[in-house]
Amino acid sequence: MQGKYLETYQSWMGNPEAFWKTQADRLDWFKPAEKVFDPEAGVYGRWFTGAETNTCHNCLDRHVAAGRGEQKAVIYDSPMTGAKKSYTFYEVLAEVTAIAAVLKNHGIGKGDRVIIYMPMIPEAVFSMLACARIGAVHSVVFGGFAAHELATRIDDCNAKAVISASCGLEPGRIVPYKPLLDHAVDMAKVKPEYCFVLQRDELHAPLRYEHGDVDLAQAVEVERVNGTAVACEPVAATDPLYVLYTSGTTGQPKGVVRDNGGHMVALAWTMENIYGVKPGEVFWAASDIGWVVGHSYIVYGPLLAGNTTIIFEGKPVGTPDAGTFWRVVADHDVKALFTAPTAFRAIRRDDPDGDFVRKYDISGLRALFLAGERADPETIKWAEKMLKVPVIDHWWQTETGWPIAANPAGLGLLPVKYGSPAVPMPGYAVDVLDDAGHPVPRGTLGNIVVKLPLPPGCLVTFWNADERFRSSCLEEFPGYYKTADAGIVDEDGYVFVMARTDDIINCAGHRLSTGAMEEVCAMHPDVAECAVIGIADELKGQIPCGFLVLKHNVNRDFSAIQREVVQLVRDEIGPVAAFKTVMKVERLPKTRSGKILRGTMQKIADGMPWKMPATIDDPAILDEITDVLKKHGHG
Numbered sequence: 001m002q003g004k005y006l007e008t009y010q011s012w013m014g015n016p017e018a019f020w021k022t023q024a025d026r027l028d029w030f031k032p033a034e035k036v037f038d039p040e041a042g043v044y045g046r047w048f049t050g051a052e053t054n055t056c057h058n059c060l061d062r063h064v065a066a067g068r069g070e071q072k073a074v075i076y077d078s079p080m081t082g083a084k085k086s087y088t089f090y091e092v093l094a095e096v097t098a099i100a101a102v103l104k105n106h107g108i109g110k111g112d113r114v115i116i117y118m119p120m121i122p123e124a125v126f127s128m129l130a131c132a133r134i135g136a137v138h139s140v141v142f143g144g145f146a147a148h149e150l151a152t153r154i155d156d157c158n159a160k161a162v163i164s165a166s167c168g169l170e171p172g173r174i175v176p177y178k179p180l181l182d183h184a185v186d187m188a189k190v191k192p193e194y195c196f197v198l199q200r201d202e203l204h205a206p207l208r209y210e211h212g213d214v215d216l217a218q219a220v221e222v223e224r225v226n227g228t229a230v231a232c233e234p235v236a237a238t239d240p241l242y243v244l245y246t247s248g249t250t251g252q253p254k255g256v257v258r259d260n261g262g263h264m265v266a267l268a269w270t271m272e273n274i275y276g277v278k279p280g281e282v283f284w285a286a287s288d289i290g291w292v293v294g295h296s297y298i299v300y301g302p303l304l305a306g307n308t309t310i311i312f313e314g315k316p317v318g319t320p321d322a323g324t325f326w327r328v329v330a331d332h333d334v335k336a337l338f339t340a341p342t343a344f345r346a347i348r349r350d351d352p353d354g355d356f357v358r359k360y361d362i363s364g365l366r367a368l369f370l371a372g373e374r375a376d377p378e379t380i381k382w383a384e385k386m387l388k389v390p391v392i393d394h395w396w397q398t399e400t401g402w403p404i405a406a407n408p409a410g411l412g413l414l415p416v417k418y419g420s421p422a423v424p425m426p427g428y429a430v431d432v433l434d435d436a437g438h439p440v441p442r443g444t445l446g447n448i449v450v451k452l453p454l455p456p457g458c459l460v461t462f463w464n465a466d467e468r469f470r471s472s473c474l475e476e477f478p479g480y481y482k483t484a485d486a487g488i489v490d491e492d493g494y495v496f497v498m499a500r501t502d503d504i505i506n507c508a509g510h511r512l513s514t515g516a517m518e519e520v521c522a523m524h525p526d527v528a529e530c531a532v533i534g535i536a537d538e539l540k541g542q543i544p545c546g547f548l549v550l551k552h553n554v555n556r557d558f559s560a561i562q563r564e565v566v567q568l569v570r571d572e573i574g575p576v577a578a579f580k581t582v583m584k585v586e587r588l589p590k591t592r593s594g595k596i597l598r599g600t601m602q603k604i605a606d607g608m609p610w611k612m613p614a615t616i617d618d619p620a621i622l623d624e625i626t627d628v629l630k631k632h633g634h635g
């Protein structure tokens with residue numbers, strides 16, 4: 001391997017602090033760092049200690065000051081409503097300032113937590129930037145989560161305010177957000193002082209003024225008329241910019257904390273070097289602001305680097321058809337597209353011969369990036385054939401915030417190995433260890449870990465839970481961050497990510513906790529015990545499948561129980577859980593110490609080779625599971 005990638009990686013390895021200092025110098029700081037990296041600070045050290053900055057300033061004001069004010073910063077394209085609108089950097093700055101003024105006038109300031117529960121509309125992005133502007137810490141909650149999940153997050157981060165909208169739009173249905181928000185606020189132990197609600201034309205929501213509801217658009221209008229100016233609040237580089245919750249092994253999600261300084265340095269570097277886009281070009285991450293892809297590559301990365309970003313309110317198929325991505329690429333001259341493999345599997349299913357691709361002029365597109373789940377070689381090859389541009393699988397996590405491994409378009413593409421997201425990016429020293437923590441030879445399967453310290457932009461801790469961060473990510477392999485992904489690094493240094501080492505499954509690019517689903521299934525009065533595993537699915541990669549053991553005295557029709565359990569998970573976790581497959585079993589297979597053999601069940605369900613676990617209590621139960629799965633068409 002040679003060329004600019006190797007040169008850059010080696011330059012980072014030779015002197016990580018000098019490497020990141022050079023990148024930091026391209027951004028604005030109100031006060032320079034005393035130390036580029038301080039190993040004594042935080043859980044594993046902190047980047048740019050002593051520095052002061054503001055992320056919103058670097059996303060907006062800096063560009064306006066540099067003459068980029070008239071360039072499009074944000075394009076909103078909604079096949080759900082037919083709306084298309086673009087905002088220049090200058091206009092985004094005005095919108096963000098007005099929301100920042102509203103927040104400030106309601107007493108929200110530096111360090112306060114603000115939950116953002118919004119669909120894919122420009123105000124969602126403006127709200128995130130408004131929080132950054134005043135130094136408040138935002139926590140975006142994906143719209144597909146139900147009230148209970150929202151309440152958990154309000155409580156965990158002790159939210160002072162919530163910014164929401166009256167509704168979201170899913171194909172064929174309006175999703176009323178306000179009843180979910182009201183229910184969450186009623187459930188939460190911590191009551192936010194204010195809920196700012198944007199009324200959408202599709203559905204107006206009754207506001208509960210007595211609970212602190214504020215009509216967001218009206219409040220913004222007042223600030224706009226008054227021309228209220230809100231300067232960017234200087235924050236420490238190490239102050240939190242946001243908390244983003246991600247599934248843990250239990251129902252209690254983990255609040256990934258991202259700082260201001262390291263985050264902006266890392267993301268700004270990635271836009272040109274990994275994604276190969278220059279300032280002024282259009283970058284489109286077809287995801288949702290509720291996920292880390294949305295944070296990093298709909299909002300912060302592109303804006304920090306002076307790119308135009310797209311807020312897309314639609315789906316890859318059905319809004320109105322499998323050509324919608326190509327229509328957006330053509331209409332807005334997208335240079336690089338980032339999405340999840342699931343989206344492409346859906347497009348391929350509906351348009352196998354690429355008839356829709358040929359309908360549009362997508363000659364401006366230079367590359368497609370895939371992440372969020374394993375990109376199967378078939379999907380990659382289909383996309384390469386249809387789009388005739390490099391299709392780049394890359395691997396990262398909510399925790400890291402930016403790619404651990406990629407084929408860096410900006411540094412010069414390396415040869416593709418199908419099934420591999422290519423090579424570690426500068427900042428990441430990737431190793432593979434056995435369960436005892438010893439490095440394994442190249443090409444051997446093991447635990448993928450990253451040598452500490454993590455680079456700028458990665459999580460610094462979990463919100464209010466340093467100990468949980470240490471115990472779940474840093475303790476098992478001292479000196480390393482545990483990715484909880486298993487895989488190999490081959491002779492050429494290419495990483496192959498094969499499976500999770502915990503109970504997290506990946507369904508349609510969404511990380512879901514089967515443990516959390518089990519907790520909900522167990523709430524049903526007829527369920528004695530249960531197990532939820534992820535089983536292979538052609539479209540979504542994996543889907544959750546519940547195995548229920550009913551209480552002895554239950555004589556009810558199982559289909560009714562099935563419906564109720566499915567609804568319970570939908571109500572408690574949300575539609576995003578995609579929990580629709582439930583089977584009745586007499587017993588669950590366990591080890592003699594009582595551990596459910598989920599891994600073996602999953603192998604049977606997916607028709608993979610499996611071995612009888614030596615510690616199994618009653619081997620006959622696996623035959624029963626096999627029969628039930630076969631009856632449902634699996635295994």
Ligand SMILES: CCC(=O)SCCNC(=O)CCNC(=O)[C@H](O)C(C)(C)COP(=O)(O)OP(=O)(O)OC[C@H]1O[C@@H](n2cnc3c(N)ncnc32)[C@H](O)[C@@H]1OP(=O)(O)O
Binds near residue numbers: 144396
């Ligand atoms: C690299 C680091 C990371 O991994 S970050 C995570 C990256 N992941 C992603 O970007 C996600 C990629 N996936 C997607 O964008 C979607 O799954 C795509 C492919 C577009 C398909 O969407 P869809 O057809 O809705 O299926 P789904 O499985 O996502 O949805 C399941 C049910 O949930 C619903 N849902 C979805 N979003 C919302 C929302 N914002 N508000 C309310 N409900 C939502 C869907 O309508 C669907 O409901 P139903 O079960 O069909 O009734």
